[in-house]
Amino acid sequence: MKRNYSDRAEAGQCLAAALPQFRNSTQAIALGLARGGVPVAAAAGAGLNIAFGALIVRKLGVPGQPETAFGALAIHQGNVVRVTNPSFVDRLLQHGTCSEDMEAVEERERAELMRRVADYELCEADLTGKAVILVDDGLATGYTMLAAVEAVRPSGPAAVVVAVPVGSIGAYRALRPAVDSIVCLQTPGDFRAVGSAYLDFGQVSDEAVIRILRR
Numbered sequence: 001m002k003r004n005y006s007d008r009a010e011a012g013q014c015l016a017a018a019l020p021q022f023r024n025s026t027q028a029i030a031l032g033l034a035r036g037g038v039p040v041a042a043a044a045g046a047g048l049n050i051a052f053g054a055l056i057v058r059k060l061g062v063p064g065q066p067e068t069a070f071g072a073l074a075i076h077q078g079n080v081v082r083v084t085n086p087s088f089v090d091r092l093l094q095h096g097t098c099s100e101d102m103e104a105v106e107e108r109e110r111a112e113l114m115r116r117v118a119d120y121e122l123c124e125a126d127l128t129g130k131a132v133i134l135v136d137d138g139l140a141t142g143y144t145m146l147a148a149v150e151a152v153r154p155s156g157p158a159a160v161v162v163a164v165p166v167g168s169i170g171a172y173r174a175l176r177p178a179v180d181s182i183v184c185l186q187t188p189g190d191f192r193a194v195g196s197a198y199l200d201f202g203q204v205s206d207e208a209v210i211r212i213l214r215r
Contacts, residue, residue, distance in 0.1 A: 004165075004166075004186065004197055005165055005166075005197055005198045005199070006198070006199050006200060007039075007198060007199070007200040007201075008036065008039040008040045008043070008137050008198070008200075008201075008204070009039055009040075009042075009043040010043070011040050011043070011137065011165035011166075011197075011198070012039065012040040012041065012042065012043025012044040012045075012046075012047065012135070012165075013043050013044070013047050014165060014185060015040065015043075015044040015047075015135065015163050015164075015165060015183065015185065016043070016044045016045075016046075016047025016048045017047070018163070018183050018185060019044070019048060019133070019161075019163060019183060022048050022050055022131060022133065023048050023049060023050075024048070024049045024050070025048075025050055025131070026050075027129065027130050027131060027158070028048070028050045028051075028130060028131040028132075028133060029045075029050060029051040029052065029053065029125055029127065029130055029131075029132055029133065030044050030045040030048070030050060030051070030052040030053075030133045030135050030163075031052070031053050031054060031055045031132060031133065031134055031135065031148075031152070032052065032053070032054050032055070032135045032136070033054075033055055033057045033074075033134065033135065033136040033144060033145065033148055034054045034055065034056045034057065034116065034120070034209055035203075035204040035205070035206070035208075035209050036136065036137040036204050037054075037135050037136035037137055038054050038204065038208075038209045038212055038213070039204060039208070039212060040135050040136065040137050040165065041053075041054070041133075041135035042212045042215070044133070044135055044163065051125060053122070053123075053124070053125055053213070054120065054122060054209065054213055055074060055075075055076060055134065055148050055151065055152070056074070056075050056113055056116050056117055056120065056122070057072055057073065057074040057075075057113075057144040057147055057148055058072065058073045058074075058109040058110075058112055058113045058144075059071075059072050059109070059143065059144055060072055060073065060084065060102075060105055060106055060109055060143070061105060062092060062097065062102075062105075063097060063098070063101035063102060063104075063105055069140070069141045069143045069144070070084055070085060070088055070089050070092060070102065070143075071083050071084030071085060071089070071106075071143055071147075072143035072144040072146070072147040073106070073109055073110060073113055073147060074144070074147035074148045074150065074151035075113055075114075075117060075151060076124065076151040076152055076154075076155065077124055077154075077155065079151065079154065080110065080113065081147050081150045081151040082106075082147070083143055083146050083147040083150060084143075085141075085143070089102070116206070119206055119210070120206075120209060120210060120213060121210075122213070126155075127152055127155035127156065127157045128155060128156040128157070129156065129157070129158050130157050130158055131157065131158055131159045131161060132152050132155075132157040132159070132160050132161065133161045133162075133163050134148050134149065134152070134160065134161065134162050134163070134179075135163050135164065136164050137164070137165065137194055137198075137201075138164055138165060138166040138167055138194030138195075138197060139164050139166070139167030139168060139171035139172065139175070139184065139194070140167075140168060140171060140193065140194055141168075141170075141171055142167070142168075142170070142171030142172075142174045142175050145162055145164075145171070145175055146174070146175060146178060149162070149175070149178050149179055159180040159181070160179045160180050161179065161180060161181050161182070161183065162175055162179050162181075162182040162183070162184075163182075163183045163184075164183070164184050164185070165184075165185050165186065165197060166184070166185065166186040166187075166188070166191075166194060166197040167184045167186070167187055167191075167194075168187065168191040169187045169189070169191070172184050172187050
């Protein structure tokens with residue numbers, strides 16, 4: 001995969017250029033999936049001159065293979081949404097993964113989700129009637145983004161838009177029916193990992209997220 005973005009901030013600027021219909025809109029907000037999507041959303045929001053914030057999500061990783069997701073959690077206005085791939089979960093169970101281990105993963109991730117809610121001190125915007133642009137640094141399986149979509153829907157947005165710099169073709173196809181529109185700047189056929197599209201893909205810390213949100 002060609003490396004096209006120097007860092008997440010540049011990726012956010014590229015997204016802003018691809019979303020001119022939202023420029024200067026008081027009825028649009030960019031929500032970055034915390035943690036990696038927050039600096040992307042901040043840059044996109046600044047480029048579009050719209051409000052931005054964060055939505056806390058957690059990937060549910062396969063026991064022993066944490067980078068491979070079997071689902072995800074997201075929280076908005078105190079409501080936790082859980083999304084999984086039932087057919088993938090069934091295959092995992094058939095090949096020896098213990099359901100107890102998967103439940104333990106979910107328990108840990110729910111605890112981490114709630115810890116971040118407390119630490120980030122989020123002041124959640126009213127999404128009613130607004131175009132909500134959900135931003136992440138990329139889509140691998142798409143589970144965390146799908147959980148984010150399901151988390152914001154009950155708030156009554158006018159539209160839910162997914163905006164990412166890069167994503168797998170599979171994730172793009174899975175998300176397309178679930179949202180009003182999706183902007184994915186790259187869907188490379190040789191997709192391996194989100195980080196492959198960046199020169200600088202260092203981990204985003206809690207402190208960095210808090211600093212961005214306090215701006």
